[in-house]
Amino acid sequence: MNYDQVIKETIKSNNSKIVMLVMDGVGDLRSPKFHNKTPLEYAQTPNLDKLAAVSALGRSIPILPGITPGSGPGHLGLFGYDPLQIAIGRGVLESIGIGFDLKNGDVAARCNFATMNEHGRITDRRAGRIPTEITEILCQKLKSIKEIDGVEIIIEPGKGHRFVTVFRSKEKEIGALINDTDPLEEGKAPLAAKGQNSQSEFLAKVINKFVHLGYDLLKNEHSANAFLLRGIASKPKIPTMRDKYLLESAAIAAYPMYRGIASLLGMTLLPAGDSIEGLFQSYIENRHKYDFFFIHVKGTDQAGEDGDFDSKVSCIEKVDKSLPILLEHIPDVLTITGDHSSPCAMRSHSWHPVPTLIHGPFTGADDVQFFHENACNQGSLGFFESKYLMGILLSNAKRLDKFGA
Amino acid sequence: MNYDQVIKETIKSNNSKIVMLVMDGVGDLRSPKFHNKTPLEYAQTPNLDKLAAVSALGRSIPILPGITPGSGPGHLGLFGYDPLQIAIGRGVLESIGIGFDLKNGDVAARCNFATMNEHGRITDRRAGRIPTEITEILCQKLKSIKEIDGVEIIIEPGKGHRFVTVFRSKEKEIGALINDTDPLEEGKAPLAAKGQNSQSEFLAKVINKFVHLGYDLLKNEHSANAFLLRGIASKPKIPTMRDKYLLESAAIAAYPMYRGIASLLGMTLLPAGDSIEGLFQSYIENRHKYDFFFIHVKGTDQAGEDGDFDSKVSCIEKVDKSLPILLEHIPDVLTITGDHSSPCAMRSHSWHPVPTLIHGPFTGADDVQFFHENACNQGSLGFFESKYLMGILLSNAKRLDKFGA
Numbered sequence: 001m002n003y004d005q006v007i008k009e010t011i012k013s014n015n016s017k018i019v020m021l022v023m024d025g026v027g028d029l030r031s032p033k034f035h036n037k038t039p040l041e042y043a044q045t046p047n048l049d050k051l052a053a054v055s056a057l058g059r060s061i062p063i064l065p066g067i068t069p070g071s072g073p074g075h076l077g078l079f080g081y082d083p084l085q086i087a088i089g090r091g092v093l094e095s096i097g098i099g100f101d102l103k104n105g106d107v108a109a110r111c112n113f114a115t116m117n118e119h120g121r122i123t124d125r126r127a128g129r130i131p132t133e134i135t136e137i138l139c140q141k142l143k144s145i146k147e148i149d150g151v152e153i154i155i156e157p158g159k160g161h162r163f164v165t166v167f168r169s170k171e172k173e174i175g176a177l178i179n180d181t182d183p184l185e186e187g188k189a190p191l192a193a194k195g196q197n198s199q200s201e202f203l204a205k206v207i208n209k210f211v212h213l214g215y216d217l218l219k220n221e222h223s224a225n226a227f228l229l230r231g232i233a234s235k236p237k238i239p240t241m242r243d244k245y246l247l248e249s250a251a252i253a254a255y256p257m258y259r260g261i262a263s264l265l266g267m268t269l270l271p272a273g274d275s276i277e278g279l280f281q282s283y284i285e286n287r288h289k290y291d292f293f294f295i296h297v298k299g300t301d302q303a304g305e306d307g308d309f310d311s312k313v314s315c316i317e318k319v320d321k322s323l324p325i326l327l328e329h330i331p332d333v334l335t336i337t338g339d340h341s342s343p344c345a346m347r348s349h350s351w352h353p354v355p356t357l358i359h360g361p362f363t364g365a366d367d368v369q370f371f372h373e374n375a376c377n378q379g380s381l382g383f384f385e386s387k388y389l390m391g392i393l394l395s396n397a398k399r400l401d402k403f404g405a
Numbered sequence: 406m407n408y409d410q411v412i413k414e415t416i417k418s419n420n421s422k423i424v425m426l427v428m429d430g431v432g433d434l435r436s437p438k439f440h441n442k443t444p445l446e447y448a449q450t451p452n453l454d455k456l457a458a459v460s461a462l463g464r465s466i467p468i469l470p471g472i473t474p475g476s477g478p479g480h481l482g483l484f485g486y487d488p489l490q491i492a493i494g495r496g497v498l499e500s501i502g503i504g505f506d507l508k509n510g511d512v513a514a515r516c517n518f519a520t521m522n523e524h525g526r527i528t529d530r531r532a533g534r535i536p537t538e539i540t541e542i543l544c545q546k547l548k549s550i551k552e553i554d555g556v557e558i559i560i561e562p563g564k565g566h567r568f569v570t571v572f573r574s575k576e577k578e579i580g581a582l583i584n585d586t587d588p589l590e591e592g593k594a595p596l597a598a599k600g601q602n603s604q605s606e607f608l609a610k611v612i613n614k615f616v617h618l619g620y621d622l623l624k625n626e627h628s629a630n631a632f633l634l635r636g637i638a639s640k641p642k643i644p645t646m647r648d649k650y651l652l653e654s655a656a657i658a659a660y661p662m663y664r665g666i667a668s669l670l671g672m673t674l675l676p677a678g679d680s681i682e683g684l685f686q687s688y689i690e691n692r693h694k695y696d697f698f699f700i701h702v703k704g705t706d707q708a709g710e711d712g713d714f715d716s717k718v719s720c721i722e723k724v725d726k727s728l729p730i731l732l733e734h735i736p737d738v739l740t741i742t743g744d745h746s747s748p749c750a751m752r753s754h755s756w757h758p759v760p761t762l763i764h765g766p767f768t769g770a771d772d773v774q775f776f777h778e779n780a781c782n783q784g785s786l787g788f789f790e791s792k793y794l795m796g797i798l799l800s801n802a803k804r805l806d807k808f809g810a
Contacts, residue, residue, distance in 0.1 A: 029769030036770070063808060064408050065789045066796025067415070070809035083809065084406045093810050346767055349807055351800045353787065373785065374772045383787030
């Protein structure tokens, strides 16, 4: 019996409310460049600290020790989906990342505009990195291809030379076991799509026709006269939060990637306002309608990736300042955590364990008066893989029965 | 997907240097017999403490909680090889332990000299524990058997009544799925060797002939007139550190067992000098030639196994005193750890988590000023299985990419 099966055997429903506040990339490092304090240590956070004093603290390990997660695996872990067991294909991630509403059965590909010479060889796999505005115009051209062999073709521009193509079939099942058409090296011709089973072979033929028609539409373009398909993937069949936990769940997240992941897990997407205050306001307005709320703060990660210590501190202080909005109607169980660390000194995601707080009627209190990395080292949650966080929250909400007699 | 696959997917190479300083059996316990302090607490270690203050600390669990490792599994874990997944047969461990250079395809057996009566029954499975010098003389006799059915027979004396036999075949593949010939009880006859597949059956016949010829050579010996073969095993096929991590690795270790394990993993064996200072000097001399250095200090374990607190303290102080040699050319990432604990009060290996320090540009600093067991309990590495240590080191050396988008 594994963890998922234990949860399934012990899960029950009640009226409790759980809120997961994710400060993206909040974890950090002390660095001589930045006052030898982490942003959480440096920031003025009276509300977080007051809460920490009456909460359980610890550090969550996003995947496994030493592994740096992308946003996809990072968030899957927080919602209790083992990030090493569930793969979300790149095409799917890219399309949910630009806010596309994928349906079951859809197959998505991430695409690059590219430059091809008169011999049909790719001379630039990124079409000289054409700007987003040009990509938007070219996508408009490709959109004239609406359907091939009963498969709907949906095209959405992304950033720079990138766009997404979604294949949707209402009649026939379509498969995604299809190679990239990207030859990976310049000087080579694009590869033909081939499918590894009959459903995929059917779609591979559609893709080859789409490429043929599309190249024809682009033939007079100077640089972007071709395109390459990569990471062709189906929307994965993942149990929803309702299936797994009997939770009616909602996401309050402004950015497409996180809205996309939440949507894949069956969460309702709520308005996120345009400020941190707005995130909490949205919870207040909707708090009676759902059991579980995922609230996503992006600023901490952005600042970490930019190496902007002051901006990370300021984002943390804004969260702290707005926190009383949430605390006024405090849910039964509240966790404050991150999907990974993004140390300012590294300007990137990292593997460092994430400061995590859980507040509820049965969390007790640790000998800790602050919410920051070193304080969390001392807490009663210890160091734990983030895929176990949901189990701890559900138990704190009395939504898990005893296992075994 | 498992941890090894994640490493494989994210590994990359760069110019960073990683040093792993293993103080064998360094972990210990407070005991009223020994000042109620552990050797690490009691020792004067100004250099280790200074380093601890600017490092990440934690405790590594050699195998799993409560499991006491031998030197083989203990070191496999440190190098990121799951000690529960990789079995090194006893014959192989014994032969690398005495410094024998096993080749691919070799089969090794640990052997005991034994006493047999006129009815062919074993009356003493250890031949009255004859001294090493006698064993050396008897092995010299056995060495007259050089080859049987095209299989080379190589004999090397060990300590006391023990020796090693290595079977090497250049033409035919030989298998090691062969029972021990040791009857385990006195009063019984040695067992005939039997193979479980055709390659093993071929070697079993060779072994039976070897036993027959060997007993004949020993028939006039008083006590050691027979021998028993145990733990018959092939050299395991383990990916090297280069295969796994793209690391050019070197070992600076004086004792055969550790040189043997390092050699199995593809490390180059460097001179180890004859003092702790010598270990560090060897690193200094070779530091430009490799990416990864394993430096092994044996004294801490030996003292622990002897229950010699003062000697353990003194060994730790010697490491501390010599540390500046290494720190003068500090590698990008340095870890100081042990393969297990060897508490003086237990006079043996133990299961207790091992104090571990990692120093590098992205380790930050904990609220800890010392390098000892209780200080490490407070650190930002938490308690982690030692098989994850390499992943953490590689990430700190920026040799692992982000996992997933």
